[in-house]
Each structure stands twice: as structure tokens, then as C-alpha cells.
Amino acid sequence: MKQMSLAHTGFELVTKRTRKREFLEEINLVIPWTELLALIAPHVPEGKTGRPPFPTQVMLRIHLLQQFFGHSDPTMEEALHDIPLYREFAHLDAGISRLPDESTILRFRHLLQEHGLGQQILASVNAKLIDRGLMLKTGTVVDATLIAAPSSTKNDSGERDPEMHQTKKGNQWHFGMKAHIGVDADSGLVHTVPTTAANAHNITQAHALLHGEEEVVFADSGYRGVHKREEIQDQHPEVDWLIAMTPSERKVMDKSKLVNALREQLEKLKASIRAKVEHPFRVIKCQFGYRKVRYRGLAKNTNQLLVMFAMSNLWMARKRMVQGLQA
Known part of the structure; x- marks a missing residue:
């Protein structure tokens, strides 16, 4: 059996901090995740049959990755497979057996649109900025x-x-x-x-x-x-x-x-x-x-x-x- 490379075990030898990584780390610190997830949670359908749904936070993080880097739904699916940094930001564990496909990503986007959550996300972010006097x-x-x-x-x-x-x-x-x-x-x-x-x-x-x-x-x-x-x-x-x-x-x-x-x-x-x-x-x-x-x-x-x-x-x-x- 082929031995696993160190590049896929979490013990990577390359330590350069890229601009993309720095960007995601900075934006991750200031996004009000708790407030945004509270807005979306009441509208997320419960999966009673079939495969268990992905957590709402995972799907929100993937949706934001699309906005940051201009990925379409199919391209976002491929990027999750190709780019470990994206999986890390989306809180997709290294040992996960499946990743969200383009249909899952599309359905989450439609969920935000159907319930007018884009406007609520902007209002929630601005409320946080107003509270901090910005x-x-x-x-x-x-x-x-x-x-x-x-x-x-x-x-x-x-x-x-x-x-x-x-x-x-x-x-x-x-x-x-x-x-x-x-x-x-x-x-x-x-x-x-x-x-x-x-x-x-x-x-x-x-x-x-x-x-x-x-x-x-x-x-x-x-x-x-x-x-x-x-x-x-x-x-x-x-x-x-x-x-x-x-x-x-x-x-x-x-x-x-x-x-x-x-x-x-x-x-x-x-x-x-x-x-x-x-x-x-x-x-x-x-x-x-x-x-x-x-x-x-x-x-x-x-x-x-x-x-x-x-x-x-x-x-x-x-x-x-x-x-x-x-x-």
C-alpha cells in the first residue's frame, strides 16, 4: 500500500502565510457568526431522511467563500476538493467522507434568497458596527x-x-x-x-x-x-x-x-x-x-x-x- 504523504496529514512542512490565508483569518475574526447563524437557523429545513445535512455554519462559510473569491456553484465544489485552505475555513474535517456538492451549495443560496436573508445579514452586520461606534x-x-x-x-x-x-x-x-x-x-x-x-x-x-x-x-x-x-x-x-x-x-x-x-x-x-x-x-x-x-x-x-x-x-x-x- 502506498504510504501517505506528510502533505495530507496535518504536519505540512511549508509554513508560508499566503495573502489568501491572511485574508480569511482576518475576516473570520470580525464576522459575527453567532448573529448570522441565528438569522438563518429558523429557515433551515430538517433532514429527516437520507444523508444527514451539513451544519448551517459549514454552508454559510462556503457561501461566503464564493463571495470572497468569485466561485460559481460547480467551481466552489471543485475548489473544496482541491484547496485545503477552503476546507479549513469551512470547518470541514480532514477525515470527512463527503463534501457539499454544487446542488447543496445552490440550495443554500436559494434559501438565503427566498427568505430575504441577504438584507437581514447586512442589517445584522451594521447593527454590530453601530454598537461599536463605527x-x-x-x-x-x-x-x-x-x-x-x-x-x-x-x-x-x-x-x-x-x-x-x-x-x-x-x-x-x-x-x-x-x-x-x-x-x-x-x-x-x-x-x-x-x-x-x-x-x-x-x-x-x-x-x-x-x-x-x-x-x-x-x-x-x-x-x-x-x-x-x-x-x-x-x-x-x-x-x-x-x-x-x-x-x-x-x-x-x-x-x-x-x-x-x-x-x-x-x-x-x-x-x-x-x-x-x-x-x-x-x-x-x-x-x-x-x-x-x-x-x-x-x-x-x-x-x-x-x-x-x-x-x-x-x-x-x-x-x-x-x-x-x-x-
Whole structure:
């Protein structure tokens, strides 16, 4: 019989700490596992026949691995077989006789979507951040980003996703969806995430991006005239909107005049605050690699985005959270 290699016994000689391992160890420390599992547990069906189900924590950890590294359900199944680090993070013991297959992974994702648990996960994470004083909720920055969807019609239905649309940005056409977010003006952490087709104007979702407790909202020039909209006047009449000037207006402004010089300084100050809304987009697009939608329809992709922005909040606040745990 062939002798077992030391590489598979837990006595590995290679000790290099990779960036992927460091990332998983850091994010594992700040995820509120107890609260998230309590949200999911009431909706998990009891397996009375057949093989025993995998623990909810295992499936949640696998689902989060998908969001961190951009794996589809089949790819995630293969990665669990190929990558020991993933099995370690998912709490799958080395001696386990079977691993979750792609159907099991898919059913857990559908469970989260059917019960609206993505929204609850984001709310639970934010409640933890608020308790630790990491979100002040006195100001909000709003913005949106385009997320591409497959435009090909070479599929079973012979058509593009009917819930996705095309829009023109600059001189380039884009097909897909649009993720709108409202972030805390102090910390840059996301508190609200509605989605629309790509052709929806940013201003149409402005009212849905506010949590109701902010006193001031920062936005780019695409939100000009937002304070005149009926839904804003009805739901958020007391909010002070600080909208950026258009680049063309700033370009022709005579900055040699004192009043215009002060206006220019004000624009720079507003821009420095508005820049915080780009940080969550950077995390999900660059850190998590989410540049294209993975599913058909807005509902599935919205649920995924809610979970990803919850994790991006924890990633952005991880150092302050770890310091709080060590204090």
C-alpha cells in the first residue's frame, strides 16, 4: 500500500502565510457568526431522511467563500476538493467522507434568497458596527455603479436577461444592472443597497438610499435637482443635499475672485467626503472580483450584493474591530 504523504496529514512542512490565508483569518475574526447563524437557523429545513445535512455554519462559510473569491456553484465544489485552505475555513474535517456538492451549495443560496436573508445579514452586520461606534448615521453619501451582464443570446432561451438593460456612459454602451448604495459619510460603510436595470437614472433611487436619520447627503452632479422630487419632499424634507457642481461649471469659474475661490475649496471638501462612496465599490470589484453578474434576474444578484457589501463593511472596518477585541 502506498504510504501517505506528510502533505495530507496535518504536519505540512511549508509554513508560508499566503495573502489568501491572511485574508480569511482576518475576516473570520470580525464576522459575527453567532448573529448570522441565528438569522438563518429558523429557515433551515430538517433532514429527516437520507444523508444527514451539513451544519448551517459549514454552508454559510462556503457561501461566503464564493463571495470572497468569485466561485460559481460547480467551481466552489471543485475548489473544496482541491484547496485545503477552503476546507479549513469551512470547518470541514480532514477525515470527512463527503463534501457539499454544487446542488447543496445552490440550495443554500436559494434559501438565503427566498427568505430575504441577504438584507437581514447586512442589517445584522451594521447593527454590530453601530454598537461599536463605527457608524454614526448623521450623514450619507450616495452613488451607483454599473455591473455588466452577458449580452449574448446564445443560450437556451435565445434572449438576453429581460431584467437587464443597456445604457450609454460617455461614448460607450453598457448592458447589465446598476447597484445603488448609500454609505455612512463618516466611515464609508454601506447601509442601503437597492438595484435597478442599467438604464435607470441614479436620481430615481435617491429616496431609497437614505435611512431617515441623516441630516446631510453628499452626491455627485448626476443628482442635481433631487431635492425637488416628490418622494424626497414627502419622505425626507429636512435633509440638506450637498450636490457637486458639474465639471463644466467649475472649469469656467473665475477662481481669482474670492467668492469663487471659496466655492472651489467647498467643492474640494465635498469631493473628499464623496470619495468614501467609492471604497465599497473598490472592495467588491477589486478585492472580491465582482465585475459581472453571476445570475439571471435582479433578485438573485441583489441578494448576492447585499451579502457582499456586508462583508465589505467588515473588511473595511476589520482593523478597528480587531483593536476593539484586543483592548
